[in-house]
Amino acid sequence: MAQEDVFKKVVSHCKEYGFVFPSSEIYDGLGAVYDYGQNGVELKNNIKQYWWQSMVLMHENIVGIDSSVFMHPTIWKASGHVDAFNDPLIDNRDSKKRYRADVLIEDQIAKYDEKIEKEVAKARKRFGEAFDEAKYRETSPRVLEETQKRDALHQRYSDAMNKMDLEELRQIILDEQIVCPISGTRNWTEVRQFNLMFKTEMGSTADASMTIYLRPETAQGIFVNYLNVQKTGRMKIPFGIAQIGKAFRNEIVARQFIFRMREFEQMEMQFFIKPGTELDWFKQWKQTRMAWHQNLGFGAENYRFHDHEKLAHYANAATDIEFKMPFGFKEVEGIHSRTDFDLSQHEKFSGKQIKYYDPELGESYTPYVIETSIGVDRMFLSVMCHSYCEEQLENGETRVVLRLPAALAPVKLAVMPLVKKEGLPEKARQIIDDLKFHFNCQYDEKDSIGKRYRRQDAIGTPYCVTVDFDTLQDDTVTLRMRDTMEQRRVKISELRSIIEDEVTITSLLKKLKQ
Numbered sequence: 217m218a219q220e221d222v223f224k225k226v227v228s229h230c231k232e233y234g235f236v237f238p239s240s241e242i243y244d245g246l247g248a249v250y251d252y253g254q255n256g257v258e259l260k261n262n263i264k265q266y267w268w269q270s271m272v273l274m275h276e277n278i279v280g281i282d283s284s285v286f287m288h289p290t291i292w293k294a295s296g297h298v299d300a301f302n303d304p305l306i307d308n309r310d311s312k313k314r315y316r317a318d319v320l321i322e323d324q325i326a327k328y329d330e331k332i333e334k335e336v337a338k339a340r341k342r343f344g345e346a347f348d349e350a351k352y353r354e355t356s357p358r359v360l361e362e363t364q365k366r367d368a369l370h371q372r373y374s375d376a377m378n379k380m381d382l383e384e385l386r387q388i389i390l391d392e393q394i395v396c397p398i399s400g401t402r403n404w405t406e407v408r409q410f411n412l413m414f415k416t417e418m419g420s421t422a423d424a425s426m427t428i429y430l431r432p433e434t435a436q437g438i439f440v441n442y443l444n445v446q447k448t449g450r451m452k453i454p455f456g457i458a459q460i461g462k463a464f465r466n467e468i469v470a471r472q473f474i475f476r477m478r479e480f481e482q483m484e485m486q487f488f489i490k491p492g493t494e495l496d497w498f499k500q501w502k503q504t505r506m507a508w509h510q511n512l513g514f515g516a517e518n519y520r521f522h523d524h525e526k527l528a529h530y531a532n533a534a535t536d537i538e539f540k541m542p543f544g545f546k547e548v549e550g551i552h553s554r555t556d557f558d559l560s561q562h563e564k565f566s567g568k569q570i571k572y573y574d575p576e577l578g579e580s581y582t583p584y585v586i587e588t589s590i591g592v593d594r595m596f597l598s599v600m601c602h603s604y605c606e607e608q609l610e611n612g613e614t615r616v617v618l619r620l621p622a623a624l625a626p627v628k629l630a631v632m633p634l635v636k637k638e639g640l641p642e643k644a645r646q647i648i649d650d651l652k653f654h655f656n657c658q659y660d661e662k663d664s665i666g667k668r669y670r671r672q673d674a675i676g677t678p679y680c681v682t683v684d685f686d687t688l689q690d691d692t693v694t695l696r697m698r699d700t701m702e703q704r705r706v707k708i709s710e711l712r713s714i715i716e717d718e719v720t721i722t723s724l725l726k727k728l729k730q
């Protein structure tokens with residue numbers, strides 16, 4: 217199946233099976249805002265649990281907090297978001313549509329990439345087994361010409377972005393003859409900066425009200441609580457503070473479903489360290505975070521680091537963990553060495569001393585910080601895209617199965633009476649009443665057993681049990697495994713131990729430890 221089709225199918229599967237709905241759908245929706253349904257919320261909670269426990273339970277020097285969305289507006293001045301959290305925007309005068317100038321140019325670069333890959337694919341088909349791809353890329357005049365154009369554009373674009381040269385960004389759009397996808401014209405306005413933070417008013421009267429922002433990242437809530445946590449928790453450096461919470465960005469180009477949203481959730485951890493040790497810690501956190509991702513079993517080849525060449529002025533190292541989505545390798549998590557920038561800025565703007573007294577050194581310093589920052593929704597999307605699978609069965613039927621890691625699956629066990637009578641529903645409910653304290657169970661009695669299996673496959677339920685007339689005699693049930701569709705007869709009393717080991721977050725964490 218083409219990757220584009222996979223993505224479309226994942227999006228419609230998310231809606232059809234209660235994972236993700238467009239927000240305010242009965243009012244025609246709200247752009248780039250989504251709601252999680254009955255299965256989505258369970259999967260999302262499991263992802264959050266996996267992250268939280270891997271940070272807070274597995275590290276005795278990491279603690280959590282839950283700070284508010286509204287914060288004092290000066291925080292965003294200190295952090296640089298008021299002045300520099302901008303996207304360059306351009307309008308098309310004919311369609312009146314607004315675009316991100318950088319995205320228009322990136323799309324143009326992607327078009328060159330596509331042309332190059334098409335040439336290579338054609339040659340691969342033509343030459344078959346004997347095809348030497350590396351040599352072809354080095355020698356084919358068409359590939360070389362397109363590569364040269366692509367690289368020159370990329371260089372020009374990077375230079376313009378690094379200097380935030382808005383005129384040059386516009387000139388690139390004109391020189392590349394980029395047209396508006398709606399009007400088809402090149403009637404572009406100037407490029408302007410647009411701040412991504414949402415503003416609102418706090419206070420009851422117009423005079424006394426204060427403009428505040430919906431936080432665009434959870435990290436600042438950690439920085440401004442650094443002293444509180446360090447003092448009350450008697451934390452010794454190195455130590456970390458973790459937080460999961462909503463963030464808001466007025467994204468202009470909101471695309472690819474839940475990949476880029478206006479309201480989303482982040483899982484961030486700021487690790488406070490002694491200055492001078494940051495590059496070692498950065499390396500360590502890169503490994504730790506990559507191991508966390510790969511522990512889900514999606515295959516190491518689907519992840520890569522993208523080290524940043526151009527660093528933000530406050531960072532001295534930064535990388536993204538990218539996952540192979542159906543629309544290419546995309547950032548899921550960022551790991552940044554943020555030096556003492558944030559704490560120093562808050563010290564300056566608040567006038568409060570924000571230091572750490574190091575008893576071993578006998579001196580005080582402003583800690584340096586390594587940040588790990590992952591989007592819950594992007595993680596959710598990567599899990600869905602990788603797990604979605606259409607399988608051809610031996611009997612010619614197709615089944616859609618979500619091969620979710622069992623520990624992340626919304627429902628762990630579905631219990632199904634063979635028929636809706638003669639004591640079977642009661643027996644099935646007894647099993648659920650016993651097991652529901654240990655993991656999420658679902659009762660399902662509607663339709664044929666085959667249809668019920670398919671329904672559970674589609675939401676990724678790793679285990680189903682069928683209660684039949686033999687069950688009433690010998691307390692055994694048929695246990696059916698999602699991935700292999702293998703079925704075996706087991707005692708009801710054994711169900712908990714068979715299933716629990718596979719479906720808990722603890723089981724995932726134990727694998728991480730090995």
Ligand code: GAP
Nearest residue numbers: 433435475476477480548549550589590591594
């Ligand atoms: N505190 C650092 C920070 O916020 P970021 O790279 O802007 O860094 C971190 O964001 C992560 O948050 C990203 O890797 C991504 O997973 C997620 N994220 C950022 N913007 C998002 C958006 N508009 N929609 C969904 N997730 C987003």
